[in-house]
Amino acid sequence: MNTAAEEKNAIGILDYLYCKSAVYSETEENQKGTASHLTSVTVDGITAYGRGSSKKEAKLRAACAAVDQLRCRGLLQQRIIEKEVSANRVTQENAVTKLKRLYGALIIISSIQGQRLILRPV
Numbered sequence: 001m002n003t004a005a006e007e008k009n010a011i012g013i014l015d016y017l018y019c020k021s022a023v024y025s026e027t028e029e030n031q032k033g034t035a036s037h038l039t040s041v042t043v044d045g046i047t048a049y050g051r052g053s054s055k056k057e058a059k060l061r062a063a064c065a066a067v068d069q070l071r072c073r074g075l076l077q078q079r080i081i082e083k084e085v086s087a088n089r090v091t092q093e094n095a096v097t098k099l100k101r102l103y104g105a106l107i108i109i110s111s112i113q114g115q116r117l118i119l120r121p122v
Contacts (some may be wrong), residue, residue: 010063010064027044041065043070
């Protein structure tokens, strides 16, 4: 990840795209003489590690590493598309349900490619 803003959002990105299925675990805690923490995150078959002076920093670095790996493998883009399609489908289903409730005796034909609804009387 390149910017500080992206780094700060890495945990949020994983939480949003993977619905809290990213599993974080603290691997090492404060080795003798060092204030170093090691955290791992496993998501979508990838395990990434992050080291930091605090648990929070280690978790953030692990999330950044995971997002980078997911992006390099194309899994991040694939998951974003899946989320967008899913959200769009829900919106369409809600619209169709509302139209059916309001206009009862109409057949609703939807065109996913054109993103439009055609209403025809029964």
